[in-house]
Structure formats: structure tokens, C-alpha cells
Amino acid sequence: MNETYEVIPSAKRLIKSLRDIGYDFSTAVADLIDNSIEAGASKVDIDVAFYGNDSYVRISDNGNGMKSENLKEAMRYGSERDYLEEDLGRFGLGLKTASMSQCQYFSVASRSKENKQIAVFSWDLSHIERTNKWEILQPKEKDIPELLKTPISEHSGTVVLWEKLDRIIGFKNSEGEAARNKVISMCRELENYLSMVFHKFLSNEVLGKSLEIYLNRNKIQPWDPFGRHESKTNILSPIKIKIIHNGAENKIFLQPYILPTKEEFSSQDSFQKLSGISGWNPQQGFYIYRANRMIQSGGWCGLRVIDEHTKLARIELNFSPALDDLFKINVAKMKVQLPVQAREEIERVVKPIVSLARERYDHEKKNLFKPSAPKVTEIQQTSPINKNILIKNSSQDIKFDLFTLNEVEQKVKEFATKYESKTISDVFSRLRRRLFGR
Numbered sequence: 001m002n003e004t005y006e007v008i009p010s011a012k013r014l015i016k017s018l019r020d021i022g023y024d025f026s027t028a029v030a031d032l033i034d035n036s037i038e039a040g041a042s043k044v045d046i047d048v049a050f051y052g053n054d055s056y057v058r059i060s061d062n063g064n065g066m067k068s069e070n071l072k073e074a075m076r077y078g079s080e081r082d083y084l085e086e087d088l089g090r091f092g093l094g095l096k097t098a099s100m101s102q103c104q105y106f107s108v109a110s111r112s113k114e115n116k117q118i119a120v121f122s123w124d125l126s127h128i129e130r131t132n133k134w135e136i137l138q139p140k141e142k143d144i145p146e147l148l149k150t151p152i153s154e155h156s157g158t159v160v161l162w163e164k165l166d167r168i169i170g171f172k173n174s175e176g177e178a179a180r181n182k183v184i185s186m187c188r189e190l191e192n193y194l195s196m197v198f199h200k201f202l203s204n205e206v207l208g209k210s211l212e213i214y215l216n217r218n219k220i221q222p223w224d225p226f227g228r229h230e231s232k233t234n235i236l237s238p239i240k241i242k243i244i245h246n247g248a249e250n251k252i253f254l255q256p257y258i259l260p261t262k263e264e265f266s267s268q269d270s271f272q273k274l275s276g277i278s279g280w281n282p283q284q285g286f287y288i289y290r291a292n293r294m295i296q297s298g299g300w301c302g303l304r305v306i307d308e309h310t311k312l313a314r315i316e317l318n319f320s321p322a323l324d325d326l327f328k329i330n331v332a333k334m335k336v337q338l339p340v341q342a343r344e345e346i347e348r349v350v351k352p353i354v355s356l357a358r359e360r361y362d363h364e365k366k367n368l369f370k371p372s373a374p375k376v377t378e379i380q381q382t383s384p385i386n387k388n389i390l391i392k393n394s395s396q397d398i399k400f401d402l403f404t405l406n407e408v409e410q411k412v413k414e415f416a417t418k419y420e421s422k423t424i425s426d427v428f429s430r431l432r433r434r435l436f437g438r
Contacts, residue, residue: 008422011127015100018077018093022330024102025168025186026193031098031268033161033198034060034293037209039063039158045151046190046215050183052175057102057162060151064113065158068119075108075121075136095160104164108149110266120144125164191215192277195223197294206292209331225275225287225297226314234356239349243323243342248325255316257352258315284311284357288336289318290329301338303347304354313357315350326365405432 025032029046034046041063048057067076073079079097090288099106104125111118122137151159168186171179194213195202201211202222213220227233240252265271278298284306288296298314300306319327326339338346408426413421 008134008402009047010132015077015125015128016418018097019100019167021097021101022335023098025102028102029059029190030096030194030197031094033194033213036061036158036366037065037201037211037293039065041157043212044214048183048187048190048216052179053164053169055165055169055174055183056147057168058147058151058159059163060157060159062152062157065152065156066110066119067112068113068117071108071110071119071121072136075123077134089295099123099162101127102165102167102425103162104166106163107148107161108158109144109152109161110158111152111156118144118149118152120148149215151344158258164331184299187215191218191220192223192295195220196225196277196297199223199225199294199434200289200292201222207290223273225274225276225283226257226316227259227270228257230260230264230266230270230274232264234360236353236356241342241345241349243326243339246324247286248322250320252323252339252346254346254349257314257316258353258357258360259312259314261312261360263364280311281306284313285315286317287314287315288327290324290327290336291321292318295329295336297303298428301336302352303338303343303350309356309358309361312358312360313354315353317346368432369430389427 021064033044036059039061039118044059044061046057046059049055057133062412078091095108100123102355105122107122108118109120110120122138122139124137127135145161148159149162151157158161167184171182174178194215196298198211198213199222200206202212202213202220203224204210227234228235232258236258238255239256241254243250243252259274264273265274274280276297283298285298286296287298304310323339326341327336329336349436405428412424
């Protein structure tokens with residue numbers, strides 16, 4: 001039998017690497033909201049406060065909370081827990097990797113329903129670099145900041161506090177206008193992202209998981225990418241694709257939509273909102289959901305290219321976390337791949353959907369550019385034209401010069417070369433035929 005040796009990774013090296021696995025500010029916050037949903041929260045508050053180097057981000061919920069021993073385990077990288085099929089978590093990394101991707105110091109406070117005492121643990125990057133140990137910190141009760149205690153002082157829940165925001169406030173002048181503008185911009189992007197990713201929860205579409213999210217006390221409204229509020233949206237028949245994984249039968253659910261053309265929308269504002277974060281063309285294609293939480297918004301996953309003529313096609317694709325391996329979902333829940341064994345079938349059912357979207361788009365363009373019969377009547381000149389006409393009863397009389405079509409042609413030719421003159425004559429000849437039929 002071989003001898004075994006435990007080889008513990010270098011804490012200070014590995015934790016730095018784990019800060020760069022693909023999160024941005026919006027996806028990091030979304031990963032923490034996944035935890036809140038799993039904990040049964042019905043409300044999540046996000047507070048982003050700008051105070052230069054003392055800026056912070058706080059995410060708090062009213063979920064079930066955790067006892068001290070459970071919180072300690074949750075702070076472990078690769079924490080051991082059994083995930084239910086409907087859970088949004090997967091690797092036991094999200095809380096830590098999402099938080100450390102944005103800051104050097106974060107704390108988690110939690111209060112369970114069974115215990116009024118608040119448990120708090122922290123990860124400190126500077127401590128890890130100094131000790132090279134996987135050690136979390138536990139402050140004394142008297143040292144727990146109010147920022148952690150206040151949100152759960154009256155009920156169960158969990159609070160995550162990000163401090164030392166080096167990935168957010170990474171400016172020489174941490175209190176300057178550039179730093180402030182970046183925070184404002186990130187908050188705007190965060191609002192748009194959360195309204196899209198969690199729109200099914202925000203609009204009470206997920207049974208037993210109603211959710212409200214507030215960003216700096218402003219309630220985030222859901223963004224429905226399928227325009228189901230529009231009467232002209234074409235909701236096609238749902239599609240189920242069976243797939244065998246680990247000896248068990250699972251299903252992939254597709255719900256196709258053909259959105260209205262610009263002229264068919266109820267308002268210009270509604271048309272603009274449905275263009276989404278990226279614009280109409282990039283937003284066509286698949287909207288992939290894992291347990292009703294959006295993972296991908298738009299794109300065809302390599303089945304076809306983005307095309308102006310198919311931009312009205314949007315397809316909801318929902319799969320269970322039991323199929324995570326097949327969809328190759330990553331830690332940050334930002335990228336997925338269509339399963340190899342279902343790819344051909346998905347491509348087959350998508351083709352007629354794309355054709356319908358193209359037909360609707362082309363039909364609009366044909367109507368838009370369809371030539372109409374000329375409605376111009378030629379007025380025969382019976383007397384000399386008065387070329388000096390004054391418009392009266394205005395704040396200022398304006399003098400206009402009027403010219404016949406022949407005179408306009410001659411005026412243009414005065415500035416033309418001999419090679420351009422023939423082209424000008426041809427253009428004006430076609431114009432006369434178009435206007436007067438001669």
C-alpha cells in the first residue's frame with residue numbers, strides 16, 4: 001500500500017488566484033443573493049456606501065440564518081453541505097470567491113430562528129498573506145460593528161459586509177470624482193443585472209420563492225426579456241427535450257417567443273426597454289435558466305450567428321441543477337454550454353422558431369419600404385412666378401426664393417463637372433418621370 005501525505009495548498013497564493021475566477025461586481029452580488037434565496041429569504045437589502053477608502057457594500061436578508069457552527073462551515077472554501085435539487089449553490093465556494101473578488105476583507109453575521117445570538121466570522125486577506133494559513137477571524141461580541149448587527153437585530157437572517165474594496169475603489173484618489181462615478185455606474189449596472197437575472201423571483205413566478213430586492217432602499221423591478229406584457233408577442237408552444245444523465249431521465253424545457261416588430265409595440269418606451277442591456281441584436285437567442293435563475297441572456301450557444309433578421313426570436317431554456325455537469329456551469333454561474341447529447345435536438349427545434357422570427361421581421365420591412373403611388377400633381381405655369389414671397393403673421397417675416405424643377409437642375413449643373421452633368425440630367429429625368437409620369 002502506498003504511503004499518503006496531506007499536501008495543504010499555500011493559502012496566500014491560492015486565495016489570490018481564487019480572486020480572479022470570473023466575477024465582476026454584479027455577478028458577485030448575484031451569487032450572494034442565490035444564498036439568500038436558498039435560505040428562504042423574501043427580502044434582500046443591498047447598501048452601497050461611498051466614503052473613499054472607508055466605502056463598503058452590505059447585503060442583508062431575512063432568511064433562516066445560521067448558528068455559529070453552521071456559519072463557520074459556510075466560511076470554509078469548498079464547504080461541505082448537501083445541496084437540494086432546487087438549490088442555486090453548487091461548489092461551496094460562492095460566498096467566499098464572490099466576496100474576495102471585490103474586497104480584501106469581508107465579514108458574515110448570521111442569526112438563526114432558534115438562537116437570538118448573532119454569530120460573526122471574517123476573512124482578512126492581509127492576515128492570510130501574513131500567516132499563510134487558512135484562518136478565519138471571530139471578533140469579540142463587543143467589537144461587532146453595528147453595520148453587521150442592525151439588519152438582523154429584530155429577526156433571523158444573514159448579513160455580508162465587504163470592506164477594503166480594492167477592486168472597486170482602486171484609485172489613487174479614493175475620494176475623487178472618478179471613484180465616485182465608478183461606484184454610481186456600477187450601481188446602475190447592478191440594478192439592470194439583478195432585474196434581469198432574478199426577474200422570475202421578483203415577479204412571483206417561482207412557487208414559494210417570492211422575493212423583493214432593494215438597492216440603496218430603491219426597489220428593483222423585474223425585467224421580462226420576453227415582453228409577455230405586449231399583446232403582439234407571439235408565445236409559441238413549449239418544448240420538452242428528454243435527456244438521460246447518471247442513469248436518470250431529466251428534461252430540458254424550452255419556451256419560445258417571437259417579439260413584436262418596432263411598429264407593433266404598444267409604445268416606443270416599451271420597445272426600448274425590451275432591447276435589454278446589450279441591445280436588440282445581441283439579446284436574441286437563448287435565455288438559459290438554472291432552477292429559474294438566469295445564467296445566460298441572449299446568444300445562440302454556437303448553433304447560429306447573431307443576425308439582424310432573427311433578432312425577434314428569444315427562447316427560454318430552463319434546466320435543473322441535476323444537469324450542471326452536462327451544461328458545464330462554472331463557479332461564477334456566468335457561462336454554460338449546451339449538452340452534447342441534446343445539442344442536435346435543440347438545433348432541430350430551434351430552426352422553425354428562427355424562421356418565424358425572420359418572416360415577421362421581413363414582413364415588417366416589406367411594408368415599411370413598399371412604394372406608394374405618387375400623389376404629386378403638376379401645376380401648369382400660366383403666369384410668371386413670383387419668386388419673392390413673404391410669410392406674414394409670424395414673429396419675423398421670412399423671405400423665400402422659389403424655383404422650378406428645370407431651374408434647380410440648371411443651378412446644380414453650374415457647380416458640376418462635365419462628367420457630373422450627364423448624371424445630373426439622368427437623375428432629374430427620372431425624377432420628372434416619377435413625379436409627373438413623363
